[in-house]
Amino acid sequence: MFQGLRTVVYPVDNLAAAKAWWSRVLGVPPYFDEPYYVGFSVNGYELALDPHGVAESGTGPVTYWGVDDVDAAVAALLAEGAREHAAVTDYGGGIRTAVVTAPDGSLVGLIENPHFPATPS
Structure with a gap:
């Protein structure tokens, strides 16, 4: 069922500050930058910032x-x-x-994304 890990989404309160910090830390600008979602490509994975994510995940990140x-x-x-x-x-x-x-109470994210190639098994 799982193809592999794809994305980690961090909920953020201040998108501009988080985007600036992650840009400095990663050394690259985001490849996707909108007021509702910011995405960085990091060695084949996505690190995302979601200003609305606190409602979805609570206070921690969700791995998809x-x-x-x-x-x-x-x-x-x-089943x-x-x-x-969500x-x-x-x-x-x-x-x-x-x-x-x-x-066990942990959150499990699922993402169907035809633009992200499947990981060979």
């Missing part, structure tokens, strides 16, 4: 696993005892995400 079909992955994880945390959201361009809560 790549999947072929986010609806099927959510269904499989719910294994997870609970829906429903499937369509961001356009074939990019869809969801977050479930594992039985």
Whole structure:
């Protein structure tokens, strides 16, 4: 079901300050920079900043696993005892995400992104 790790999304209160800090730390500007989301490409992975993420994740980051079909992955994880945390959201361009809560309380992000190649097994 999982293709590999794809994205870590950090919830931020001050997007401009977080973007400036991560740009300095990573030594690169973001490849995607909008008021609702900032993304950095870091050696094949994405580090993202989400000014609305606190509502979705609480105070910590959410790690997103790549999947072929986010609806099927959510269904499989719910069947294994997870609970829906954030429903499937369509961001356009074939990019869809969801977050479930594992039985231990941890958050598990899922991302369907046809622009991100699958990791060979």
